[in-house]
Amino acid sequence: MMGTGKSTVADMLARELGYRLIDVDAAVEKEEGCTIPELFTGKGEAYFRDAESRMLCSVLEKKAQVIATGGGVVLRSDNCDVMSKNGWVVALTADPAVIVERVSGCDNRPLLAGNAEERIQTIMQERKDAYRFAHYTVDTTELSASEVTRLILAHYRV
Numbered sequence: 001m002m003g004t005g006k007s008t009v010a011d012m013l014a015r016e017l018g019y020r021l022i023d024v025d026a027a028v029e030k031e032e033g034c035t036i037p038e039l040f041t042g043k044g045e046a047y048f049r050d051a052e053s054r055m056l057c058s059v060l061e062k063k064a065q066v067i068a069t070g071g072g073v074v075l076r077s078d079n080c081d082v083m084s085k086n087g088w089v090v091a092l093t094a095d096p097a098v099i100v101e102r103v104s105g106c107d108n109r110p111l112l113a114g115n116a117e118e119r120i121q122t123i124m125q126e127r128k129d130a131y132r133f134a135h136y137t138v139d140t141t142e143l144s145a146s147e148v149t150r151l152i153l154a155h156y157r158v
C-alpha cells in the first residue's frame with residue numbers, strides 16, 4: 001500500500017543483502033521521461049498500469065535484487081502471479097492515519113489528491129484482499145524503517 005515504506009525499506013534491504021535495488025515507479029518514470037503525476041495527467045492511469053506491468057515483468061527476469069513496486073501493482077492478478085512465481089513477496093501495511101502523516105508534504109501520489117485520509121481508507125478497502133498473496137506481511141504502523149528491514153531479513157528464506 002502507498003506510503004507504507006516500500007521504497008525506503010527496499011533500499012535498506014538491498015544495501016544489507018548486497019542486491020541491486022529496483023524501484024518500479026522510478027524505472028517507469030525514467031523510461032517514460034516524466035513523473036508519475038505527469039503520466040497520470042497526460043496519459044491516464046490505464047497507460048501507467050500497462051507501463052508498470054511491463055516493467056515488473058521485465059525486471060523480474062533477473063535475480064539478486066530487491067524490487068519495490070507501487071502499491072497498486074496488485075490490481076492486476078497477472079502481476080501478483082508473476083511476483084509470487086519469481087520472487088519472495090513482502091507486503092507492507094500501516095494504519096491510514098500513519099500513512100497520511102508519512103505522505104503529507106509529498107504531492108507525487110496522484111491517487112491521494114484531495115482528502116488523503118479518505119482516499120487511503122477507500123483504496124485500502126478496495127484492495128483489502130489483493131495483498132493476501134504475499135509470502136510475508138509487515139504492519140509498519142509502529143515500526144521504524146530499520147525495524148521493518150530487520151524483520152524482513154529475519155524472515156527472508158530463498
Ligand SMILES: Nc1ncnc2c1ncn2[C@@H]1O[C@H](COP(=O)(O)OP(=O)(O)O)[C@@H](O)[C@H]1O
Pocket residue numbers: 001002003004005006007008009068102103140143144145146148
Ligand atoms: N517505518 C517508517 N516509519 C516512519 N516513516 C517511514 C517509514 N517508512 C517510510 N517512511 C517515510 O514515509 C514516506 C513514504 O515512504 P516510501 O518508502 O516512499 O513509501 P512507499 O514506497 O510504500 O509509498 C517517506 O517519507 C519515508 O521516509
Ligand SMILES: O=C(O)C1=C[C@@H](OP(=O)(O)O)[C@@H](O)[C@H](O)C1
Pocket residue numbers: 001002003006007025036069070071072073108109110111
Ligand atoms: O497504490 C497505487 O496505486 C500507487 C502507488 C504509488 O507508489 P507507492 O506505493 O510507492 O507510493 C505509485 O505507483 C502510483 O502513485 C500509484
Ligand SMILES: [Mg+2]
Pocket residue numbers: 006007008025068069070
Ligand atoms: Mg514507493
